[in-house]
Amino acid sequence: MPKNVEKMSINYSPNFDTTKRHKNKIKYIIYHYTGMKNDSSAIKKLTNPNSKVSCHYYITKNGKLIQMVPDLYISWHAGKSKWKQDESLNKNSIGIEISNPGYELGYRNFNKKQISCLIKISNILIKKYKIKKENILGHSDIAPLRKKDPGERFPWKLLASKKIGIWHKINLKKISNLRGKKSEYKMEFFLIKLRKFGYSTTYSNTNELKKIIKSFQMRFRPELIDGKFDRECFEIIKSLI
Numbered sequence: 285m286p287k288n289v290e291k292m293s294i295n296y297s298p299n300f301d302t303t304k305r306h307k308n309k310i311k312y313i314i315y316h317y318t319g320m321k322n323d324s325s326a327i328k329k330l331t332n333p334n335s336k337v338s339c340h341y342y343i344t345k346n347g348k349l350i351q352m353v354p355d356l357y358i359s360w361h362a363g364k365s366k367w368k369q370d371e372s373l374n375k376n377s378i379g380i381e382i383s384n385p386g387y388e389l390g391y392r393n394f395n396k397k398q399i400s401c402l403i404k405i406s407n408i409l410i411k412k413y414k415i416k417k418e419n420i421l422g423h424s425d426i427a428p429l430r431k432k433d434p435g436e437r438f439p440w441k442l443l444a445s446k447k448i449g450i451w452h453k454i455n456l457k458k459i460s461n462l463r464g465k466k467s468e469y470k471m472e473f474f475l476i477k478l479r480k481f482g483y484s485t486t487y488s489n490t491n492e493l494k495k496i497i498k499s500f501q502m503r504f505r506p507e508l509i510d511g512k513f514d515r516e517c518f519e520i521i522k523s524l525i
């Protein structure tokens with residue numbers, strides 16, 4: 285249990301693998317939003333044995349931290365997922381749920397208390413498990429066809445300024461005129477870059493392709509999430525790899 289997070293409480297979930305893992309198996313931090321109306325309904329779900337879902341840490345609407353599964357046990361937050369060569373990321377990740385009703389129930393900004401709590405716990409975990417910046421991801425990054433959380437209001441840029449996760453290095457003012465402009469490159473070229481970065485780009489129809497592009501946009505181009513690959517998206521992915 286992290287010692288220097290004040291006010292952490294414990295509310296254990298029964299949803300985890302009973303075999304303990306070694307600490308050097310922990311390679312990723314995955315962020316989620318709860319997508320539930322309020323804390324009590326989210327906590328109820330995450331601690332209900334029938335739901336088969338859980339997380340290691342839960343951040344309430346007021347920025348309080350709750351541990352639900354100890355770090356060395358595998359919690360059930362990622363589901364079917366892929367990043368680079370890793371599949372089913374539960375086994376090598378820590379899952380953090382942040383209270384937010386999400387797209388379906390009224391998506392809103394994460395508040396200051398939540399972000400400050402998130403920064404504290406992330407820093408502790410990064411240090412403790414030597415987690416690389418590029419392995420700090422959102423649920424939608426690792427399951428773009430199924431998931432939209434934590435969504436475009438998640439403060440990736442701010443977190444990256446605190447060395448949590450990564451952000452691109454290009455000056456958006458300089459390239460924002462490329463937004464919505466058709467790229468001279470072929471889609472396949474963009475997908476190759478996404479794949480190189482880590483995204484799984486397997487899709488079977490245009491709707492799925494759109495979801496993959498939207499996942500990238502929610503993460504790195506929150507100003508416009510249209511599922512269309514444009515010149516700005518191309519410049520961003522280029523700068524990331």
Ligand SMILES: [Zn+2]
Pocket residue numbers: 315316317361423431433
């Ligand atoms: Zn999620």
